[in-house]
Amino acid sequence: MVEHIEKDKLQTNIRYRFDYFSKFINFTSEDINALNTLAVAALPRIPVIVDGAYRKLFQCDITKHYFVIQNDKFDGSTTAKEKLSLDSAQMVYRKDMLSGYLKRLLLQREWTDEFLEYLSCVGRKHTNKMGASSIDVDYIHINATLTYIENLLTEVIFSHEKFDDHTKKNISLALNKVFRIQSDLFLMHYLDTSTNLISTPTSMHKHEKCICS
Ligand code: HEM
Numbered sequence: 025m026v027e028h029i030e031k032d033k034l035q036t037n038i039r040y041r042f043d044y045f046s047k048f049i050n051f052t053s054e055d056i057n058a059l060n061t062l063a064v065a066a067l068p069r070i071p072v073i074v075d076g077a078y079r080k081l082f083q084c085d086i087t088k089h090y091f092v093i094q095n096d097k098f099d100g101s102t103t104a105k106e107k108l109s110l111d112s113a114q115m116v117y118r119k120d121m122l123s124g125y126l127k128r129l130l131l132q133r134e135w136t137d138e139f140l141e142y143l144s145c146v147g148r149k150h151t152n153k154m155g156a157s158s159i160d161v162d163y164i165h166i167n168a169t170l171t172y173i174e175n176l177l178t179e180v181i182f183s184h185e186k187f188d189d190h191t192k193k194n195i196s197l198a199l200n201k202v203f204r205i206q207s208d209l210f211l212m213h214y215l216d217t218s219t220n221l222i223s224t225p226t227s228m229h230k231h232e233k234c235i236c237s
Pocket of ligand 1: 165
């Protein structure tokens with residue numbers, strides 16, 4: 025029996041897209057439990073992981089300039105470019121945003137529509153392909169950052185003494201799945217606009233923050 029999947033609906037309905045994708049990769053409540061287990065070990069490490077990710081993003085001009093552009097808008101001064109450092113108030117704020125995101129990703133128990141919308145919003149925020157954002161980060165940097173963070177979290181799994189081999193395996197599989205799901209919810213917004221029908225909610229302003237209560 026072949027299951028019918030509606031191509032258009034994959035582009036227009038986040039829940040439908042997530043259900044299809046998660047069923048394909050077998051992302052289940054057991055994976056969510058595994059991520060919740062990882063949270064216990066990973067939460068104290070999140071400041072270090074986030075710091076590492078931003079250090080990476082500041083190593084090359086091609087990634088650093090996205091923050092400089094945003095900072096120039098925020099600061100409004102011509103010297104903002106020279107002044108921006110990892111410790112600048114704006115960067116501390118951005119680190120907090122990434123920390124909050126990672127905590128939520130690991131701690132979330134119910135993958136509600138609101139949570140899926142939050143993950144999708146984080147993706148949408150990074151590209152202006154749909155006219156939905158004030159920033160426009162090329163996907164190569166997103167993919168690199170996702171990989172970098174996933175690897176740091178994998179190191180947490182394997183360095184945690186209290187996890188036995190079976191737990192390590194389950195958490196590693198769950199971690200890989202969750203990052204592929206997030207990657208898909210980034211890519212969805214990077215697709216050709218002629219085929220991607222998911223638009224910015226009309227109520228959402230370009231500078232509005234992604235929230236999930
Ligand atoms: C693992 C991949 C990434 C994740 C999970 C992530 C997550 C986030 C989150 C949660 C926000 C806040 C969204 C909001 O406004 O509510 C944000 C904003 C932002 N991100 Fe990312 N990000 C990623 C990769 C990148 C990369 C690679 C760049 C640039 C090289 C980047 C640049 C920015 C900028 C410029 C903002 C806006 C900050 C502001 O409002 O001033 N992000 N990101």
